[in-house]
Amino acid sequence: MLTLIAREIRDNIVSVALPCLVSALGITVAVIFAFSRGNGGTFPVTIMFTPILLLAFCSLGASQAYGDRANRISSLLATLGITRNRIFAARVLAGLLIVLICLVPLAVTTIFLLWRFAPPLEFYGRMVAEISLTVLLAAVACYFAGLLVGWTTSKAWLLAGCVLLLLSLASLVVIKGFGPAAMALLALFLGATLWYTWHTFTSASL
Amino acid sequence: MxxxxxxxxxxxxxxxxxxxxxxxxxxxxxxxxxxxxxxxLPPCAREVAIYPGHQFGFDGGVDPNLVAAPRVRARMSTHEQLLAGLGLGASHYLEMQLPGTQIGPQRDAYVYRWESGAGGQRIYFDPALGLIVRTGIERVPEGREVHAARHVVYYAGPEGVSPVPEEKLGRFIAPVADSLVVVPQTVYDPALRRFFAIDWRENKLVVKKGPELPQDVLRHPVQIGVIQKGSTYIDIPAPDKVVDGTRSPKSVFWSYNTRADRVLVLDASGRLDWLDPQTLEIRGPAGYLPMPATLFGSGRSRARPEDVAGYEACAISSYYGKGMAVATLSREGLALELDYFDTIGVQVVGGGTAVPGYGEPAPGKTGTARIPSAKAAYFYLxxxxxxxxxxxxxxxxxxxxxxxxxxxxxxxxxxxxxxxxxxxxxxxxxxxxxxxxxxxxxxxxxxxxxxxxxxxxxxxxxxxxxxxxxxxxxxxxxxxxxxxxxxxxxxxxxxxxxxxxRPKVTLVTCANCGAGRRPDREKCQRCGSPWVVPELVPPAWRVLGEQEPAEESSSAPVRQADSSAH
Incomplete structure (x- = not known):
């Protein structure tokens, strides 16, 4: 399984590096901005980088699925005695790992800078937790949406599907906010897309 | 599976x-x-003005020396603010959490006062402790004209105030508190069914307890002091100065209930009451939230806080009289209603937004007809x-x-x-x-x-x-x-x-019924006939060719072959 995960990362190194780069850039800019102003203002900076990260996660999922479909990587791996379930599990675990690697440091940095410069956390601690969790669910949902639309041989459908689903997920957060309602809908969406993607992958002919 | x-x-x-x-x-x-x-909606349909003339007049009616009749106005916010996403989840979520925003009785965070800076005064309810907490800077005298500043924290419960959270202070369950006036701060706890007045001054840290409301009394306060919801949706601007020809202009004082002798309380039914801050008893009615005119109407003249998108109540006092102006905005944001109440809560005059209708007036009537703004926005504009x-x-x-x-x-x-x-x-x-x-x-x-x-x-x-x-x-x-x-x-x-x-199959024609049938099924789903598979038997016909010539005998002279060889 670790070998499969390493192979997934290696095969999509560009799509993996992109969100990591965006996250690192966001952390750097937030730190510089906060310390240069001396009174915080970190939150708006990290908000600006969040949509870019969501786009990067969607492109990661799309590139994984599209690359597999176009280059028949699963067909090759299947000849090595690896089941499709393991291939899919390795793909999803690799994606989730990248999402966590990119988001967790950004969230920790934001919380640290808020603690350093902003009023005490006892009031908006819950707000920070809910917003962080909602963004994490949205990021995972964007990644699964990329997996869903990436399983195609048409680049036009790939692009249109990515744009449609990204806009839909972003508007879902805008409409419902960051509370439990938004989290429930995002969890429902990512569960449904994960199942549909798994079903499509395991039942497709190689 | x-x-x-x-x-x-x-x-x-x-x-x-x-x-x-x-x-x-x-x-x-x-x-x-x-x-x-x-x-x-045209600009004239986003604002309503009423003229509580006789309230501002003398015993004989409106002062004839007035240049212009006193006027109270209310207006909707501009459409750009609505288009900017007010009311959508993200902005609503932040409004629910951040202090100072007026979103009505619903609120997730119990923060009543929040001043920025290290020494700013902060007053909030801590659900874990069940106490209202106040932090800030106090000036402690240390001699003649010398004061030292120290950071203080006080905890207030139903039974008193203390620098440390103690059991003997009791617990508030879900308090409703005045966020405007904090000296003293009026608090109502629905579980305890009584009002409290918390005096936060350092030399008078005390909690005054009001009488318990009877169980049979239908009273459920949901907002105290600042009676406002959706402050970005509607606004009651400061009334005009009352001007008359013989005297100097008299200012009209209006406020969100900053009177020392009474506190405004909004009930869940939409009724507004005056509370005596000394005895912590309801003194009498102050008015109610008027129901705006919607498309189908509601049949009620009084609105509950959750029936309207926004409301605002202002106490108005002038040289000529006192009263209460209350404005409400309908759910769709298309109708605004403004009512004026006297000192005992009786409606004096009211009006709603409307669009001037064009054409001939109705029989028996003069002037231009006015169409309620909600109805006009759905059918007439x-x-x-x-x-x-x-x-x-x-x-x-x-x-x-x-x-x-x-x-x-x-x-x-x-x-x-x-x-x-x-x-x-x-x-x-x-x-x-x-x-x-x-x-x-x-x-x-x-x-x-x-x-x-x-x-x-x-x-x-x-x-x-x-x-x-x-x-x-x-x-x-x-x-x-x-x-x-x-x-x-x-x-x-x-x-x-x-x-x-749906199953993605290509249907083939059934030999029996002629309709489409699924090739992956043994029988046709319409007629039930199986596949017609012909048996592998040889046919009765044969293809006949030319008769093969009979073979000649093998005693042919060899000499002929030898002579040819020579």
């Missing part, structure tokens, strides 16, 4: 995604219709009918089960819930019909059925198509019934889900 369960889960997963994406698309289309409809038809169509594309839930839940949801609701439609025509108390139950249901008739017709057509296609594809009877029921409940999203998940 067998293939049948797997297919079922696949259908459910697809259905969830389809419903979600379709609901998002319909939401933004409806939002666009609402924004465009609000934009139709240029472009209103197109937007109404568009909204009507969009609402009927929603799953019928959501329309039914909107009818049932419409009267009970908060007015601003529709701004961020994906599945339920509290601002739909069906929900408006449910809120009309003037029509009886039969009348409301009949009107709701009429408004949802296109949705019913659509689902019948879709259910018929799904059933017909299922029969054509040879789906089992139970499967066809399940799809038909799902289409009846969820309408268009169910039909789209069926089209995405």
């Amino acid at each position: 067998n293939s049948h369960k797997r297919a079922t889960v696949n259908v459910l997963a697809t259905g969830v995604v389809v419903v979600l994406l379709m609901s998002l698309g319909l939401f933004w289309a409806r939002w666009l219709c609402s924004a465009m409809r609000f934009n139709l 240029p472009g209103a009918q197109v937007l109404t038809l568009a909204q009507f169509t969009l609402e009927n594309l929603h799953p019928p089960v959501f329309l039914l839930a909107s009818y049932l839940a419409g009267p009970h949801l908060d007015a601003t819930a529709g701004y961020r609701s994906l599945f339920l439609l509290p601002d739909s025509f069906v929900a408006m019909s449910a809120r009309d108390a003037r029509a009886g139950l039969v009348g409301r249901v009949a009107r709701a059925v009429f408004l949802a008739l296109p949705a019913f017709l659509l689902l019948l057509v879709l259910a018929w198509r799904v059933t017909r296609d299922g029969m054509r594809l040879g789906l089992p009877k139970n499967t066809r019934a399940a799809w038909a029921i799902g289409t009846v409940l969820f309408g268009l999203p169910a039909y789209i889900t069926y089209r995405l998940t």
Whole structure:
């Protein structure tokens, strides 16, 4: 399984590096901005980088699925005695790992800078937790949406599907906010897309 | 997991995604219709002015020396603010959490005062402790004209105030507190059913307890002091100065209830009361939230806090008199109602936003007719009918089960819930019909059925198509019934889900009945005939060729071969 995960990362190194780069850039800019102003203002900076990260996660999922479909990587791996379930599990675990690697440091940095410069956390601690969790669910949902639309041989459908689903997920957060309602809908969406993607992958002919 | 369960889960997963994406698309289309409809209102229909003349006059009526009659106004916010996303979940979430925003009785965070800076005063309710906490900087005298600043924290409960949280202070459960006046701060606890006055001054840290409200008294205070909701939606600007020809202009003092002798309290029923801060007893009525004129109406003159998108109450006092101005904004943001009450809570004058009607006035009447702004925005303004038809169509594309839930839940949801609701439609025509108390139950249901008739017709057509296609594809009877029921409940999203998940097979012509049959089945799903496979028997006919010549004998002379060899 670790070998499969390493192979997934290696095969999509560009799509993996992109969100990591965006996250690192966001952390750097937030730190510089906060310390240069001396009174915080970190939150708006990290908000600006969040949509870019969501786009990067969607492109990661799309590139994984599209690359597999176009280059028949699963067909090759299947000849090595690896089941499709393991291939899919390795793909999803690799994606989730990248999402966590990119988001967790950004969230920790934001919380640290808020603690350093902003009023005490006892009031908006819950707000920070809910917003962080909602963004994490949205990021995972964007990644699964990329997996869903990436399983195609048409680049036009790939692009249109990515744009449609990204806009839909972003508007879902805008409409419902960051509370439990938004989290429930995002969890429902990512569960449904994960199942549909798994079903499509395991039942497709190689 | 067998293939049948797997297919079922696949259908459910697809259905969830389809419903979600379709609901998002319909939401933004409806939002666009609402924004465009609000934009139709002319500036004169976004502001209302009333003239509480006799309240501002002498015993004989309005002072004839006045140059202009006293006027109280209320106005809606500009449409740009609404288009900017007010009411949507993200901005609403921040409004619920951050202190200082006026969103009415609903609030997630109990922060009453928050001053920035290290020494700023902060007053908030800590649910874990059950106490109201105040932190800040106090000046402690250390000699003549010398003061030292120290950081202090005080905890206030129903039984007293203390620098440390103690059990003997008791616990507040879900207090409602005045965020404007904190010296003393008036608090009401619904679990304890009494008012409290917390004096936070360092030399008078005390909690005064009012009498317990009787159980049979229908009183449920939800806001104290600043009676306001949706401050970005409506506004009561400062009244004009009262000017007369002989005396100097007299200022009209207006305030959000900053009077020392009484505190304004809003009840869950929409009634406004005056509270005596000394005895902590209700002194008498101050007015109520007037119900704005909506499209279908509601049959009630008084609104509850959750019935309106915004409200604001201002106490007004002048040289000529005192009173209370209360403005409310309807759910759709199209109608504003402003009422003026006297000192004992009796309505003196009221008015709502309206659009001047053009054409001949009604028989027996003079002047220009005025059409209520909500009705005008749906039917009379240029472009209103197109937007109404568009909204009507969009609402009927929603799953019928959501329309039914909107009818049932419409009267009970908060007015601003529709701004961020994906599945339920509290601002739909069906929900408006449910809120009309003037029509009886039969009348409301009949009107709701009429408004949802296109949705019913659509689902019948879709259910018929799904059933017909299922029969054509040879789906089992139970499967066809399940799809038909799902289409009846969820309408268009169910039909789209069926089209995405139906078996993708190419039918071949059945030799027996001539209809299409599935090649992966042993029998035809229509006539039940099996495949006609001809047996491998040789045919009775033969292909005959030329008779083969008989072979010659083998005693031919060899010499001929030898002579040829020479």
